[in-house]
Amino acid sequence: MKEIALDLIQKYNWLVLLYFLGINGTYILLNILSFFAIKRYLGERKTTELEKVFQSTFFKPxxxxxxxxxxxxxxxxxxxxxxxxxxxxxxxxxxxxxxxxxxxxxxxxxxxxxxxxxxxxxxxxxxxxxxxxxxxxxxxxxxxxxxxxxxxxxxxxxxxxxxxxxxxxxxxxxxxxxxxxxxxxxxxxxxxxxxxxxxxxxxxxxxxxxxxxxxxxxxx
Incomplete structure (x- = not known):
């Protein structure tokens, strides 16, 4: 009985560990994807702002x-x-x-x-x-x-x-x-x-x- 309990506890610990590894890995992946998405967005924003300046009727040198x-x-x-x-x-x-x-x-x-x-x-x-x-x-x-x-x-x-x-x-x-x-x-x-x-x-x-x-x- 004791061995069964220890085995269940060990499996539970492994499940908890896998859960934390999975969720933290997901967060890391999302952060990496967000970094590249923000970098791409800022680059596109600069281009958009430049085009806006060129096209705006209020443009002044x-x-x-x-x-x-x-x-x-x-x-x-x-x-x-x-x-x-x-x-x-x-x-x-x-x-x-x-x-x-x-x-x-x-x-x-x-x-x-x-x-x-x-x-x-x-x-x-x-x-x-x-x-x-x-x-x-x-x-x-x-x-x-x-x-x-x-x-x-x-x-x-x-x-x-x-x-x-x-x-x-x-x-x-x-x-x-x-x-x-x-x-x-x-x-x-x-x-x-x-x-x-x-x-x-x-x-x-x-x-x-x-x-x-x-x-x-x-x-x-």
């Missing part, structure tokens, strides 16, 4: 204004990242706010920029603009060299030079994700009365950057 003061270490990679953003039509306006380092020279040499014989209307007061540069290789890149006046003054100068109705401001030592503009512009597509939106950026100082993307996060 964007001018990205980047004030820069003594940013020679990160400015070239930051600009590269901005030029690679996924968006139908955008320009990058870098405003060199009287930097005392090689910020201006780095950009001129890296992007083969030349002086532009163009005058811009001064719609907003700002410090004197000494020169505007354009890049034959990157037609959506503009460099403004001006006297130092602070970040706000640099933004005013950038707005004066900007060609497009929507303006996006980002610090020169920051990088945006490739689909950042698609996410930021979404409220404008959903509601034409939208005035402004914001987002979160990651500081590039202290990070290792390659091809306009952060490959290793470090302290500033």
């Amino acid at each position: 964007i001018s990205i204004i980047t004030p820069a003061y003594n940013e020679e270490e990160t400015i070239a990679e930051s600009v590269k990242s901005l030029l690679q953003l996924q968006y139908p039509q955008h320009e990058v306006v870098v405003v060199n706010d009287g930097s005392k380092d090689r910020t201006l020279k780095v950009l001129v040499e890296r992007y083969k920029m030349v002086k532009a014989p163009i005058t811009y209307p001064m719609q907003i007061d700002c410090k004197r603009i000494n020169q505007v540069y354009i890049s034959p290789e990157h037609t959506n890149l503009v460099l403004v060299d001006k006297d130092n006046g602070g970040k706000g003054d640099a933004l005013n100068a950038g707005i004066n030079v900007a060609r497009y109705p929507l303006v996006c401001s980002i610090d020169a030592d920051s990088l945006l994700e490739s689909d950042a503009l698609l996410k930021v512009v979404r409220p404008f597509l959903e509601n034409p009365n939208t005035v402004a939106v914001g987002g979160i950026v990651r500081i590039a100082n202290g990070c290792k950057v390659r091809s306009g993307e952060v490959i290793e996060v470090g302290m500033p």
Whole structure:
């Protein structure tokens, strides 16, 4: 009788073990399938958002204004990242706010920029603009060299030079994700009365950057 009871207990234990193995295995399988499903969904969502931007009647091009003061270490990679953003039509306006380092020279040499014989209307007061540069290789890149006046003054100068109705401001030592503009512009597509939106950026100082993307996060 005792042996029969022990045998039943042992079989019961095996059944419980098999049950837990089965249910946990099912959960693991569902998690794996969910991971790939979510990954596929996010990829399709990016494509859908891009198509929505192209097709929307509310689509407006964007001018990205980047004030820069003594940013020679990160400015070239930051600009590269901005030029690679996924968006139908955008320009990058870098405003060199009287930097005392090689910020201006780095950009001129890296992007083969030349002086532009163009005058811009001064719609907003700002410090004197000494020169505007354009890049034959990157037609959506503009460099403004001006006297130092602070970040706000640099933004005013950038707005004066900007060609497009929507303006996006980002610090020169920051990088945006490739689909950042698609996410930021979404409220404008959903509601034409939208005035402004914001987002979160990651500081590039202290990070290792390659091809306009952060490959290793470090302290500033």
